[in-house]
């Protein structure tokens with residue numbers, strides 16, 4: 535499938551999350567320019583893939599053009615992957631300490647940060663998924679609290695919040711997903 539010409543060097547990232555947008559720009563630009571629009575998209579229940587595909591189709595229909603969306607999961611291995619795509623609700627409801635408490639009864643504190651981007655060339659075009667996973671563990675909060683659950687997700691001895699942006703963007707779930715998107719975009723440009 536060939537993407538429309540306008541989408542070859544530019545994506546329209548639909549998100550309400552300024553921190554996500556900042557990281558996506560830092561990783562993709564200047565090779566791929568990122569413009570952004572905020573839409574209040576209803577998010578369905580289901581697997582991460584189902585949630586992201588549905589979000590992408592809705593965004594493409596509303597924008598009537600090419601879109602990129604992303605959904606982030608935080609999955610606790612001891613809880614068979616929960617909170618997963620529902621992490622936003624959990625974080626809002628019980629906070630960082632509450633998320634730690636969910637694992638109090640379990641020895642296994644390991645978790646996966648999972649980022650799934652979906653790109654659609656427009657309404658009626660089936661979205662393409664790009665997923666990245668970073669394995670870490672859940673710890674009591676350390677570091678600045680300006681982005682979601684960054685302070686409780688530890689990777690190789692540091693929480694995401696303790697890393698500067700450059701460091702996080704080298705190893706993050708978002709970076710790993712965007713590397714796949716970059717490869718796909720590069721192929722589209724030469725095809």
Ligand SMILES: O=c1[nH]c(=O)c2ncn([C@@H]3O[C@H](COP(=O)(O)OP(=O)(O)OP(=O)(O)O)[C@@H](O)[C@H]3O)c2[nH]1
Pocket residue numbers: 548549550551554604605606607621622623625681682683684685694708
């Ligand atoms: O500490 C964090 N480090 C990250 O790297 C990260 N990425 C996302 N999040 C949070 O996890 C939930 C995902 O929900 P989510 O994917 O639906 O995002 P959202 O609703 O904020 O934006 P969007 O859906 O408009 O794009 C939201 O609470 C986000 O704030 C992160 N927290």
Ligand SMILES: [Mg+2]
Pocket residue numbers: 577622
């Ligand atoms: Mg959301």
